Structure formats: C-alpha cells, structure tokens
Amino acid sequence: MDNLEIAKTEQEYTADEIQVLEGLEAVRKRPGMYIGTTGSDGLHHLVYEIVDNSIDEALAGYCNKIDVTILPDNVIKVRDNGRGIPVGINQKMGMPAVTVVFTVLHAGGKFGGGGYKVSGGLHGVGASVVNALSTWLEVKVCDGEKIYRQRYERGNIVTDLEIIGESTERGTEVIFKADPDIFKETVVYDYAILEKRLREQAFLNAGIHIELRDERDENPENHKKESLCYEGGISSYVEYIHKRKSVDVLHENIIYFASSNEEQTSFAEVAFQYNTDYTDNIISFANNIRTKEGGTHEEGFKRAITTVMNEYARKLKFLKDSDKNLLGEDFREGMTAVISVKLREAQFEGQTKAKLGNTEMRTLVQNLVNEKLRVYFDENPDLPGKLADCQSRNPEETEVYIVEGDSAGGSAKNGRDRKYQAILPLWGKMLNVEKVREDKIIGNDKLMPVITALGTGIKSDFDITKLRYGKVIIMADADVDGSHIRTLLLTFFFRFMKPLVEQGHVYIAQPPLYRITKGKTNHYYAYSDEERDRILRELNCKTEIQRYKGLGEMDPEQLWETTMNPETRIMLKVTVEDAEAADETFKILMGEKVEPRRLFIEENAKYVQNLDI
Ligand code: TTJ
Numbered sequence: 001m002d003n004l005e006i007a008k009t010e011q012e013y014t015a016d017e018i019q020v021l022e023g024l025e026a027v028r029k030r031p032g033m034y035i036g037t038t039g040s041d042g043l044h045h046l047v048y049e050i051v052d053n054s055i056d057e058a059l060a061g062y063c064n065k066i067d068v069t070i071l072p073d074n075v076i077k078v079r080d081n082g083r084g085i086p087v088g089i090n091q092k093m094g095m096p097a098v099t100v101v102f103t104v105l106h107a108g109g110k111f112g113g114g115g116y117k118v119s120g121g122l123h124g125v126g127a128s129v130v131n132a133l134s135t136w137l138e139v140k141v142c143d144g145e146k147i148y149r150q151r152y153e154r155g156n157i158v159t160d161l162e163i164i165g166e167s168t169e170r171g172t173e174v175i176f177k178a179d180p181d182i183f184k185e186t187v188v189y190d191y192a193i194l195e196k197r198l199r200e201q202a203f204l205n206a207g208i209h210i211e212l213r214d215e216r217d218e219n220p221e222n223h224k225k226e227s228l229c230y231e232g233g234i235s236s237y238v239e240y241i242h243k244r245k246s247v248d249v250l251h252e253n254i255i256y257f258a259s260s261n262e263e264q265t266s267f268a269e270v271a272f273q274y275n276t277d278y279t280d281n282i283i284s285f286a287n288n289i290r291t292k293e294g295g296t297h298e299e300g301f302k303r304a305i306t307t308v309m310n311e312y313a314r315k316l317k318f319l320k321d322s323d324k325n326l327l328g329e330d331f332r333e334g335m336t337a338v339i340s341v342k343l344r345e346a347q348f349e350g351q352t353k354a355k356l357g358n359t360e361m362r363t364l365v366q367n368l369v370n371e372k373l374r375v376y377f378d379e380n381p382d383l384p385g386k387l388a389d390c391q392s393r394n395p396e397e398t399e400v401y402i403v404e405g406d407s408a409g410g411s412a413k414n415g416r417d418r419k420y421q422a423i424l425p426l427w428g429k430m431l432n433v434e435k436v437r438e439d440k441i442i443g444n445d446k447l448m449p450v451i452t453a454l455g456t457g458i459k460s461d462f463d464i465t466k467l468r469y470g471k472v473i474i475m476a477d478a479d480v481d482g483s484h485i486r487t488l489l490l491t492f493f494f495r496f497m498k499p500l501v502e503q504g505h506v507y508i509a510q511p512p513l514y515r516i517t518k519g520k521t522n523h524y525y526a527y528s529d530e531e532r533d534r535i536l537r538e539l540n541c542k543t544e545i546q547r548y549k550g551l552g553e554m555d556p557e558q559l560w561e562t563t564m565n566p567e568t569r570i571m572l573k574v575t576v577e578d579a580e581a582a583d584e585t586f587k588i589l590m591g592e593k594v595e596p597r598r599l600f601i602e603e604n605a606k607y608v609q610n611l612d613i
Contacts, residue, residue, distance in 0.1 A: 024105045024155050027132035031182050034129045039185045043178055044193050046130045050078045050174050051210075053127060055201060055288065057082035058208045059342075063171075068198060069213040070189050071175075079173040084141040087148050087161060096161045098141055102131045102152060130176060131155050133183075137176035142167045154179065191224060199228050203240070204288050204340055206233030234338040235271040237283075241336050242275055248452045250274040250334070250386065257372035261364055265344050268364045270301055272337035276452045278389060280332035284339040286346045286356045295349070295356030297341045300365030302328050305335075308373040315377075319410050320552075334386060339365065387453050388413045390422040399471035400424055400453055401509065401564070404485055408475065408551030408559065415556030416564060422469060424453050426485065447492055458496040464503065472500065473571065475509035475563065477550040490574065501576045508572040511551055511563045517544040525562050527570055 027034050035042040035049075047068065057063040063082030071077055086097040093100050105128050131137045132155035141148045147165040151158050178187045191214045202210045207229065214224040230236035235254045242249055251274060258269035284291045284298045291298070306328040313319040313326060341364070347357035392398050400422040403412050409425030416423055426449070451458060455468040474489050476482035486508060493501050500506055512525035514532045518539055526532035536543060548554065554562070563569050 024103060024128055024132050027105065027129050028154065028182065031133055035133070038183050040190065040193075043183050043187060044189065044197070046133065046176070046178055047076055047078070047189070047194060048197060049126060049130050050076070050176070051198070051201070052288075054078060054080035054082060054172070055205060055208065057172075058205060064207065065209045065211075067211045067213070068194065070191065070194070070216055072216050072218070073177065074187050074189055074216065075175060075177045076189070077173065077175045079171060081169070081171045084143045084170050084172050085139070087141055087143060096150075098139060098148070099150060099157065099161060101127050102137065102139060102150070103155065103157060104128055105132075127174070128155070133179055134176040135179045135181075137174065140164075140173040142169050142171050144168060144170045195226055195228075199226075199240075200237075200290075201288060202228035203230050203234055203237035203338070204285055206236075207231055233271075234269055234340055237338045238271045238273050238336050241281065242273065245275075245277075247275040247277055248448075250276065250449055250452075253380075255373075255376060257368050257376075259364070259368045259372075261360070266360065266364055267342040268297065268340070268361065268368055270337060270339045270365065270369060272335055274334045274386060275336060276387070276449075277334050280329070280335045280337075282332070282335070282337045282339065284341075284356070286341050286348070286358075286361070287343065288340075289346075289348075289354075291348075291354050291356050293350040293352065293355035296359055296362035297339050297356050297365045300362040300367075301337065301339050301369055302332070303362075304366045304369030304373065305331050308370060308377070311374070312377050313410070320555075323410060323414075341365065386425070387449065388416075388418075388423040388425075390416075390418055390420050392420045393468075395467055395470040398422065398469040399473055400469040401473045401475045402426060402450060402489060403475045404477060404482060404551070408477075408554070411551065411554055411556045411559045412475065412564070413556075415558075415560035417560075421564065422453070424449060426450075447488075450489070450492070454497070454500075456497060456500070462497055462499065464499050467500070467505065470505065471507055472505050473507045473509050475511070475551065477552075478511070478513065479550065482550075493574075494576065498576075501574055504573055504575060506574040508574060509563050510570040510572060511548065511554070511559070513548060515546040515548065515558075517546070518542075 031038050031042065035045045051066060051068060054063060054066045057080060058066065063080045065081045067077070067079045069077040069079075085101055088097060089095065090097045090100050093104065095103075131152050134152075134154070136151065136153045136158075138149060138151045145166065145168075146163050147167050148161050149159075149164045150161045180187050191212075195212055198210050198212050202208055210228040212224075212226045212228065217223060232239070235256045238254050254271050254273045256269070256271045258267070260267045282294075282298060282301070284294060284301075286295070286297065306325075309331040310319065310325045314321075319326065341356070341361050343358060343361060345358075349355045349357040387400075390398055390400075397420045399420065401412055401416070402424050403409050404426060409423065412423045412425075453468070454472065455466045456462050456464060457466065472493075474486050476485040490501075490506070493506055510527055512527050513529070514526040516524040516526060516532065516535055516539070518524070518541065524535045524539070526535055532545070536545075551559065551563075561568060
C-alpha cells in the first residue's frame with residue numbers, strides 16, 4: 001500500500017525524540033483555541049484526536065485494528081494493536097515518553113523532524129488537549145512484555161506510570177471522560193456522528209479495521225456495533241455514496257488512480273464514477289482531514305478532468321474542430337469523486353482552514369489524472385452517454401433524443417431547445433444486433449442509460465405514468481451503424497417497454513439527405529431522392545447539392561432547423577398494429593438478413609409531420 005510506505009520513516013522513534021514545545025495550562029482556560037468549540041462538535045473532536053494517533057500507527061504499518069467504544073456515562077475507550085506509546089524515560093523531560101504525550105502541549109513524536117504526521121484533527125494538537133479537557137483519563141500500554149498504566153485528572157498526573165501486569169501483546173488503550181465543566185452544552189456522544197467520521201477514516205485508510213461500539217445502555221441487547229473496513233478504500237467510498245443515495249450509475253467500474261511524488265513524500269489518489277444525477281459531488285481530503293473548501297488538490301483534479309474529457313470528446317468527434325471546448329462543469333455533472341492526498345506539512349487556508357494550500361498538490365493530482373485518464377480512455381472507449389436533460393418536467397411537452405454519441409451528440413446538445421428537449425448520447429460501437437439475445441439486451445450497458453433516462457422501468461415493472469418524456473426520438477445516421485442502433489432500440493422497446501410503442505411514444509427522426517443551395521443564402525433540404533429531384537426541377541437554376549453522410553456533418557443550427565424543430569421537422573412515428581405479428585418481425589430483425597430488418601422499419605413507421613401543430 002503506497003500510503004503506508006510514505007508514512008514509514010527511516011529511523012524508529014525513541015523516547016528522546018519527542019520534542020517539547022510548551023505547557024498545558026492554557027488549554028482548560030481557552031478550550032476553543034484548541035478544539036474549535038466546546039459544543040457537540042468539540043466533544044466529538046476529542047474522540048477523533050485520540051483515534052488519529054492509532055490511525056497514524058496503522059499508516060506507519062504497525063497496527064491494523066482500532067476499537068472505539070462508548071461506555072456507560074459517556075466514557076470513551078480507544079484501543080489499538082500498534083507498538084504502544086513508548087514508556088522509556090524521555091531525557092529532556094525526565095519522565096516517561098507516554099507521560100509527555102499526555103501532559104505536555106504539542107508534544108508527540110510526530111512533530112519532531114524525522115516523523116511525518118499523516119492524520120491529525122483539524123487543530124492537530126493531540127492527546128494532551130484531550131487529557132486537559134477530561135475529568136479523568138487513563139492510558140494503558142502493552143509493549144509485548146508488560147502492561148503499563150497511568151491516570152490523569154483534568155490533565156494532571158494522579159498516578160505514576162505503573163506496571164500492572166504482563167502481556168505478550170502490544171498496543172495502546174486510552175479511556176477518558178469529557179469534563180462537563182468544559183463541555184457545558186453536552187457530554188453525550190452521538191453514535192451516528194462517530195460512525196460517520198470513523199467510516200470516513202476507514203474509507204480513507206484502506207484495509208484498516210475500525211470497530212465502533214455503543215455500550216451505554218444497561219441492557220446489552222440495546223448495544224450497537226459497527227465493523228468498518230474497506231479494502232477498496234476511496235473507491236468503496238464512491239460506491240457507498242451512490243448506494244446510500246440509491247442513485248443509478250452510468251458505468252459499472254469506479255475509476256481509480258493513485259501516485260506518489262518522486263521522493264515518496266506525497267501521495268495522491270482519486271476515485272470517481274458518474275451517476276444519473278445532475279449535481280456534482282466532489283469530496284476531498286488532505287492527511288485524512290476533510291477539505292470542505294477544496295484547494296489545490298481539487299483544482300488539479302478539475303483541470304485534468306476538463307482537459308482530458310475535452311480531448312476525448314474531440315477524438316470521438318463529439319466536438320468538432322470548430323467547436324469551443326466544453327466547460328469543466330459540463331463534465332462534472334453527475335460525478336461523484338473522492339480525492340485524498342497525504343503530504344508533509346499540509347497548509348490549511350481559507351475561512352475555516354479547510355482549504356489545502358500546498359501548490360505541489362495541484363501538479364501532483366493534475367498530472368496523475370491527465371496521464372491515467374488518457375490511458376483509461378484508450379483502454380475503455382465505451383463510456384456510456386450522459387443525459388443532457390431538459391428544464392421542463394412535463395411529459396406532455398418533453399422529448400428525449402437518443403443520439404449516436406460519436407456523430408451528433410454535440411450538435412444535438414447545442415442545437416436543441418433545452419426547455420423541453422433532452423439529449424441522450426449513446427457512445428461507442430453498437431453490438432451486432434444479430435448477436436444480441438434477450439438476456440444480453442438487459443446487460444447491455446448502452447441500454448442502461450436509456451432505461452434510466454425514460455424512468456419507466458421495464459417488463460412487469462414498466463409503468464407508463466413514470467415516463468419522463470412524452471416523445472422518445474431515435475436519431476441515428478442513415479447508414480448501417482445507424483440502422484443497427486435503431487433496430488436494437490426498437491427491439492428493446494418492443495420487448496421490454498411494449499406499451500411505449502403501443503401508445504405511440506416512439507419516433508424516428510428524419511434528418512435530410514441533401515442540402516441544396518441556391519445562390520449564397522437560399523437553402524433547401526431534401527429528405528429523399530424524389531424530393532431532391534422535385535426541388536431541383538422547381539428551382540430550375542444553378543444550384544449546389546451537398547449530400548449528408550451523417551448527422552455529424554450538420555452544425556447545431558442546421559440540425560435544429562432540419563431535424564429537431566417541431567415546426568419544420570419530419571419524424572416517423574413507430575406504431576405496432578399487431579403486437580404478435582410485430583414480435584415475429586422482430587425475430588426476423590434479430591436474424592442475419594439485413595433486408596427484412598430494413599423493411600420492418602419502413603413498414604412499421606409512418607410519416608408524421610409538424611406534430612405539434
Ligand atoms: C511511537 O514510536 C514508537 C512506537 O510506537 C509509536 C506510537 O506512539 N504508537 C502508537 C501510539 N500507537 N498507538 C498510539 C496511541 C493510541 C491511542 C489510542 C492514543 C494515543 C495518544 C496514542
């Protein structure tokens with residue numbers, strides 16, 4: 001695990017390396033200075049401060065289990081299976097290192113030169129602050145031979161560090177009771193708040209086992225327990241967010257990248273996945289601390305996503321050479337992302353000190369995503385389409401265009417009337433229709449976004465009242481690939497959303513085949529060879545004829561004018577006169593011969609013009 005390597009240091013800590021910076025007294029006088037508030041937030045912060053020490057030990061590679069228990073009377077117990085806080089005498093202070101950790105402000109091996117503090121609460125002040133703000137606190141250390149214990153009250157030593165037994169195990173246990181004289185508002189812990197934070201830590205530190213227990217109730221049947229361990233790390237976090245929101249995802253795999261700098265002193269990882277929502281949800285962390293205000297790591301991520309996605313959109317001809325780049329927000333719509341960086345001497349800036357300032361993190365994350373996302377797109381060219389939804393939610397007026405993503409998606413998005421027209425681009429190559437069996441249709445990730453976009457469900461779950469768009473319009477090129485898409489979609493609709501076809505919701509867009517230009521400014525569009533000939537006869541003068549080979553050749557205005565504007569467009573309405581007979585035809589469609597398939601589309605679709613008039 002990369003992050004463990006970073007945290008590991010060359011030399012081991014010894015009792016002498018603990019640096020001493022200042023005394024403890026001030027903490028009880030001005031607790032807010034050290035833990036932010038003395039309200040509920042500050043109370044919970046005590047737990048994080050203690051747990052962070054165990055997480056550091058885990059990141060250093062010496063601990064894999066952390067237990068957190070809320071005991072009766074809101075006493076907190078934190079226990080790990082790490083090496084144990086050193087018990088040897090610290091020469092500078094003349095007392096055991098563990099005593100220094102708990103009684104001297106800003107003490108702790110992690111603040112010395114050789115060490116590297118990875119985690120750490122918002123204020124990074126450590127165990128002595130918790131001790132100062134506790135009515136009492138007891139620490140137990142097992143060093144593989146003996147068990148040591150020391151007790152403090154309001155930060156003051158009340159017993160020497162004593163040997164109380166023997167054990168072959170190693171680890172540290174801290175038990176404390178928050179002081180109600182300090183936490184006047186409340187000393188009652190909220191299980192859900194602790195669970196949320198510990199789960200977050202479990203995501204951010206893949207593989208660590210954290211167990212949270214609530215044993216406050218005198219009846220053991222009412223005790224609560226949560227085991228938190230995520231081998232998948234921040235990818236599991238993205239998965240968890242999507243599951244909890246019960247939002248549909250647009251692609252199966254969560255994209256994950258990670259890298260370190262050359263010196264192995266910084267580490268960055270990102271995980272993201274698109275869903276059917278329209279908002280973005282980017283969560284970032286530096287040294288396991290949430291950076292709500294973002295900062296350099298988030299900026300690097302966003303820049304790289306915008307750059308590489310635009311590159312990819314051009315490569316797929318989703319954007320034409322003359323088109324402007326899409327904006328960053330266009331690519332973040334529906335994205336859930338977790339960004340986590342670990343670095344030495346993180347600088348926290350901003351209003352709430354929740355914004356990462358280290359500029360080297362911008363470069364690290366940006367380069368990471370730039371490089372790995374390009375490779376990812378090369379290896380996974382079939383990313384599914386992203387619905388560009390319309391503003392209206394009234395199916396009486398809304399329509400969705402299902403478009404071959406690599407030909408006309410961009411023009412359609414730009415040319416549409418976004419009030420009532422939604423665009424769903426289908427990316428990548430269509431499966432060969434004859435190979436698509438019924439079971440395959442459902443697993444086909446091209447169709448997943450269609451199911452999601454329409455909102456009706458399928459088969460026995462199908463519910464027409466949930467249809468989000470009154471018109472479902474298939475818009476594909478007049479070539480073999482386009483015909484495959486139409487056939488696949490019609491087959492799918494017929495088999496899985498039959499009432500959609502029966503009730504006349506499905507249409508096939510008719511883009512023109514020719515553009516006839518007379519002089520400089522007069523344009524005519526012909527939708528068939530006959531129409532072209534008629535126009536040429538009527539014009540009876542010098543003209544220029546352009547044959548459209550695909551929708552992609554049309555700019556947004558032309559596509560609107562010829563194919564999408566309800567006032568002028570021509571659409572084929574797909575009807576199913578006899579469901580049984582049509583199913584037979586679909587079977588022919590599924591067969592190997594191309595001609596019966598083409599005939600089906602012609603026979604089952606009739607011209608309807610100016611639908612909205
Ligand atoms: C320090 O260097 C020598 C080996 O042990 C390292 C250490 O301090 N490990 C450590 C500390 N593991 N766990 C802790 C710890 C655990 C709790 C619950 C609370 C505190 C303050 C420290």
